[in-house]
Amino acid sequence: MKIIRSPTSMAAWSEQLRRQGVKIGFVPTMGALHEGHRALIREARLRCDALVVSIFVNPTQFGPQEDLAKYPRTISQDRALCRKEDVDVSFEPTVEAMYPSGFQTMVTLPTIARRWEGEVRPHHFSGVATVVTKLFGVIRPQIALFGQKDFQQSALVRQLVKDLNLGVEIVVYPTVRETDGLSMSSRNIYLSPDDRIRATTLYKSLQAGAEIIRSGVSDGQAVQAAMAQVVEKEPTLTVDYLVVCDPHSLEPLSAVTSRVVLLGAVRIGSVRLIDNILTNPPRRSS
């Protein structure tokens, strides 16, 4: 596996392969790789000829009060995982190379970034959209894979690629979970042992919402109430949102008539967790 730090060298590597007709796949990460990333990388490996994984803790997507400084950095283990999964290049740019003096361009998607995570984290999605545009510019992959766990992010990336004609196929891969249902996240290590157990409540609440939808309840308010009820049993959890949304626009729905996404975010102490489930109403028997 090649380790490339310079964006210029990365672009040159990519350009040379593209000219030979090689299909380039790309998995962007912030490192601290876990089984969720491994699943993404394996899926990517099957879908391309040359596979690039980026490891870059992007400062522009963190708020001033957020965990940029303490975000887990495990570069040796990350590289070992990438090597094992037959990644061709680990792209590890420095912050200075990505945001040199004079840097100023920002990419914003005001509609899709307005609600949910965007409300709690005001500049987060503009940071994500900008760094994804840059990484796509450097690597110019034919295909890129994102985890479903960051559902709003994946919806934003799809819209971004369409809006800016970036010509990258976006694949969103299902969330990988611990055996008790907690979605894999680099931030799970922040949880105390007690909070780690309580954290499963988020997924349980989303499951409760999905269950009553599949049982035929179509009222959005009723679904939200069912989800809220589960979380309320765990008073150490604070809900940021627990909602039923259109999976493309992420607008909240008053009635479930087709495929929906249930989105949730909770706080346990100083740790913030997000999760989601895609689900369908029962087929109408006619």
Place this chain on the structure above:
Amino acid sequence: MKIIRSPTSMAAWSEQLRRQGVKIGFVPTMGALHEGHRALIREARLRCDALVVSIFVNPTQFGPQEDLAKYPRTISQDRALCRKEDVDVSFEPTVEAMYPSGFQTMVTLPTIARRWEGEVRPHHFSGVATVVTKLFGVIRPQIALFGQKDFQQSALVRQLVKDLNLGVEIVVYPTVRETDGLSMSSRNIYLSPDDRIRATTLYKSLQAGAEIIRSGVSDGQAVQAAMAQVVEKEPTLTVDYLVVCDPHSLEPLSAVTSRVVLLGAVRIGSVRLIDNILTNPPRRSS
């Protein structure tokens, strides 16, 4: 010459040539082509294997009070000029294809867009940055040419390409002028015969500024006063700005110590004209 209207077809045409190692050149225009465009297209023709000219009056770079509706549209003549100059593709997307329902992504460069044209036209440069990013995404040229006449625009595009790692070489081609010095512009047709004569005052004023810089005056205020003096003789002209700036940051300079750009914008009746000159202080004799 091929006329392509669909961004998807355009991207496919480009992609196929790129795979064959063909160097693609690109000249973005809003049509109403004049001798300035012709010079750009000729220069581009010399620098690439396959040449794409886009003809697209981009609505997002016009303000609500601006001339979008009456902007000159001369598509038959434009195509004839392109054919004559051996252009390979005239890319003529519709507004609907470029900005379909749900479109929301905007690209902004707050620092470089803050002053001068950006002050008078608040959303203009975000419209320019967004459409240029889109056009580069569709065509993926190796090289693109812009006219020096829109100096701030060309500085913005350079910064945009660097910031978003778009990998396009940007060439800025000198302004083409009428015999009396007026810079070529699609908007010159708006001028009445009298105003057409008065319009040359803008370039004369910039020339006066350049002249005293070359004569050894280095005080920014003095240079601006020299330029203002010329325009004041023509009371039908209103000055928006007449300034001495750093040619990269476009920040105004209090002292001329190296290459500078003189930027000017004036109004004659309802017509707004911009122009600029790049110049150097005299070499110091030691």
